[in-house]
Amino acid sequence: MYEGPVQDLIDELGRLPGIGPKSAQRIAFHMLTMDPTDLTRLQVALQRVKDEVKFCELCGNVAADVLCRICADLRRDPSVICVVEEPKDVAAVERTREFRGKYHVLGGAISPIDGVGPEQLRIAPLLKRLADDVVTEIIIATDPNMEGEATATYLIRLLRSFPGLAVTRLASGLPVGGDLEYADEITLGRAFSGRTNVG
Template sequence: MYEGAVQNLVDELGRLPGVGPKSAQRIAFHLLSAEEADVKRLANALVEIKERVRFCSVCGNVSEESECAICRDERRDGSVICVVEESKDVVAIERTREFRGRYHVLGGSISPIEGVGPDDLRVKELMSRLSDGEVTELILATDPNLEGEATATYIARTVKPMGVKVTRPASGLPVGGDLEYADEVTLGRAFEGRRSVEF
């Protein structure tokens, strides 16, 4: 281990998600050899993100204003809300240019192992948004893993009495993939969500 400031930096970098001890050490030594101006730009960007960025008061997406750009956009369809786990999911969906509705960011997913329940997510805020009767469809675009499925199931059951149509994005085989490499769940979903072919 290293002395003082170097070890402190390695320790702090190691607390970031996806950064193990070796990566933390590599990043720390990269920063040590980098130009001072580059390191200051990084430090300023870190301070600035904590000072300026907040969560949208409507959907929970990241924003520098009280409402994000998507919620302020009057051209978006307010009758359809796409529920996602994190703000990065909004970016992924927006890249497709296929969805013109609004979003609701939960801030995570239900995970009993990690002690995260429905009350730790923005579920109450979602129910409040649905109570005005404007929303006709709720797309549950949570991750297709155990936690994401549990979250989608919980929300679907909670919303059912409200009479809102609840959908889930189709999932299945990736384009360019081989059947032999697909796991059973993915292959099963692909067959479940099959569609007719027009010639």
């Protein structure tokens, strides 16, 4: 639709998750009018992410060194591991300030339609972490969608073979302020199965 570099920029922006064609176009034209110093800062930030950010050798979280800050923190409880799909999920759990254990990032979820099976996930490194008998609990915190549920089910079956290991799943249910009629079947079903005694 547009010529040369402008269309190339729109196309590249449109490949980012959550950015549709109109958003890509809007961002591209905003970038054309940006102050050159702001654009340079953006370029430098993108290049630094590519050059400097690594993934933790132990858990798979984003890191500036061999280990992420959580794995390197000796105050964290090494006996409890929270298994999540992506590094952004680590940040979400950390914001709650409720969890003081360690993490394991799978790098995605089982999705046969996208060609992602258990072999493409970081499941083997998780099993390796269980070999030293330090870990007493695995908390499965995959997304409450079809792919996350498939991944959780697979992990639960796999981890049953470890004697003395508690395998738990994050409770999920209805959001505060939500209406029952808008809840999907999985959320509503999990809300029923995870109900607690109040009387």
